[in-house]
Amino acid sequence: MVNVVGLGYIGLPTSLMLAAHGIEVVGTDVNIDIVKKLRNKEITFKEEGLEELLDRAIDKGIVFSDEYQVVDYYIVAVPTPYDSLTKRVDTVYLKQAVESVVKVCNNDATIIVESTVSPGTIDRVVRPIVESSHKKCNIVHAPERILPGNMVYELQNNSRTIGADSEKVAKRVKKIYESFCKGEIVITDIRTAEMTKVVENTYRDINIAFANELAKICRYDDMDVYEIIKIANRHPRVNILSPGPGVGGHCISVDPWFLVGDYPKFSQLISTARHINDSMPIYVIDRIKEIMDKNNIDSFSDVGLYGLTYKPNVDDTRESPTIQLLNQLDEKDRDEIKKYDPMIEKKMYKNQLNNLQDFVDSVKLVVIMVDHSEILNSEKLLNDKIILDTKNVIKNLPTYKL
Numbered sequence: 001m002v003n004v005v006g007l008g009y010i011g012l013p014t015s016l017m018l019a020a021h022g023i024e025v026v027g028t029d030v031n032i033d034i035v036k037k038l039r040n041k042e043i044t045f046k047e048e049g050l051e052e053l054l055d056r057a058i059d060k061g062i063v064f065s066d067e068y069q070v071v072d073y074y075i076v077a078v079p080t081p082y083d084s085l086t087k088r089v090d091t092v093y094l095k096q097a098v099e100s101v102v103k104v105c106n107n108d109a110t111i112i113v114e115s116t117v118s119p120g121t122i123d124r125v126v127r128p129i130v131e132s133s134h135k136k137c138n139i140v141h142a143p144e145r146i147l148p149g150n151m152v153y154e155l156q157n158n159s160r161t162i163g164a165d166s167e168k169v170a171k172r173v174k175k176i177y178e179s180f181c182k183g184e185i186v187i188t189d190i191r192t193a194e195m196t197k198v199v200e201n202t203y204r205d206i207n208i209a210f211a212n213e214l215a216k217i218c219r220y221d222d223m224d225v226y227e228i229i230k231i232a233n234r235h236p237r238v239n240i241l242s243p244g245p246g247v248g249g250h251c252i253s254v255d256p257w258f259l260v261g262d263y264p265k266f267s268q269l270i271s272t273a274r275h276i277n278d279s280m281p282i283y284v285i286d287r288i289k290e291i292m293d294k295n296n297i298d299s300f301s302d303v304g305l306y307g308l309t310y311k312p313n314v315d316d317t318r319e320s321p322t323i324q325l326l327n328q329l330d331e332k333d334r335d336e337i338k339k340y341d342p343m344i345e346k347k348m349y350k351n352q353l354n355n356l357q358d359f360v361d362s363v364k365l366v367v368i369m370v371d372h373s374e375i376l377n378s379e380k381l382l383n384d385k386i387i388l389d390t391k392n393v394i395k396n397l398p399t400y401k402l
């Protein structure tokens with residue numbers, strides 16, 4: 001039996017996938033509201049295929065609880081934010097989760113940490129907790145790579161990494177993941193697994209920062225960054241990403257800081273990339289103000305931000321560029337500017353509308369912050385609007401760009 005600890009964006013689909021493939025699973029979360037909803041057969045966030053997966057898992061007997069179980073395997077998927085001051089990984093949730101697990105677990109249980117951590121965290125934080133419990137638990141690090149919006153597919157098809165102290169333990173854990181994972185499962189040591197995960201997200205962050213820096217250079221000297229990237233990418237060994245309004249989410253905007261926090265002397269490129277990406281929401285505000293000036297718009301109440309999430313077609317707003325942007329406005333402008341996101345039902349802000357037509361009707365300038373399918377399919381609604389398209393997705397209307 002497996003006890004999955006933490007039923008958020010990673011823990012929930014993982015627990016459901018295991019259960020749907022015949023593994024006995026109890027999912028545990030400290031948030032009783034999440035547990036209650038799941039027991040009521042309701043999903044807790046929007047994700048393609050998650051509802052069906054929940055039904056399948058319930059049919060196979062998955063149990064949801066706010067208590068830690070006495071079992072042989074634990075998968076820990078709790079948040080690992082960064083400390084905004086030191087930039088190092090904040091392990092407070094991980095510590096609490098592992099401390100709770102070792103209190104109840106079988107003597108030789110295996111604790112699999114899926115949460116993303118910086119290299120050395122398992123040895124520094126998790127191992128001492130296990131050792132002081134005097135239990136002979138095995139520790140494994142199996143970081144997750146799935147992409148929100150495509151989680152169900154990627155859980156089954158991505159390659160995975162398993163970091164363990166011995167091949168024997170790694171192979172046992174590999175068997176559990178093989179119940180649903182068709183991708184290659186690579187076995188390595190714990191530190192390599194920790195570093196690999198952080199490196200993957202850092203690689204993405206640096207490449208996005210390069211595109212964003214190009215956008216700024218091209219805007220400054222009146223060149224078309226999109227045309228330049230399109231042509232440059234014809235080179236067989238060049239693959240420049242698209243610029244955008246910033247980087248959000250729980251991974252790419254967070255994990256590179258772990259390296260900056262732990263290795264400040266060696267991480268100048270990583271740190272600069274983070275700062276470039278973090279500067280993009282302010283850059284968008286400057287563009288909005290330029291466009292307002294050009295078009296004699298003098299109030300933020302005539303401006304609307306389309307999209308509050310950090311990427312298209314998900315309901316996750318964590319660290320989203322729109323929220324970063326709103327945090328940079330003074331209170332009056334933040335309250336006045338219109339906001340709308342088809343994926344977000346809950347009211348997060350004043351002047352947040354819940355219907356696309358009403359939103360469009362209420363403003364002169366629409367700022368596309370997120371390329372949800374909804375707006376791609378409703379371009380016509382923007383016909384007589386001034387548009388700032390930070391994602392370069394509006395095809396048939398004149399737009400301002402980054």
Ligand SMILES: NC(=O)c1ccc[n+]([C@@H]2O[C@H](COP(=O)([O-])OP(=O)(O)OC[C@H]3O[C@@H](n4cnc5c(N)ncnc54)[C@H](O)[C@@H]3O)[C@@H](O)[C@H]2O)c1
Pocket residue numbers: 005006007008009010011028029030031034077078079080093096097100114115116117144145146147148250251
């Ligand atoms: N979201 C992603 O796209 C993604 C992708 C890859 C890796 N990760 C990593 O996976 C980890 C989890 O991220 P997430 O997005 O699922 O977070 P999340 O905030 O969506 O979910 C975490 C859950 O853990 C619960 N929790 C916290 N402390 C607990 C405890 N002591 N015992 C039981 N439950 C507890 C919370 O209530 C919450 O429901 C993080 O390390 C993250 O970096 C996330």
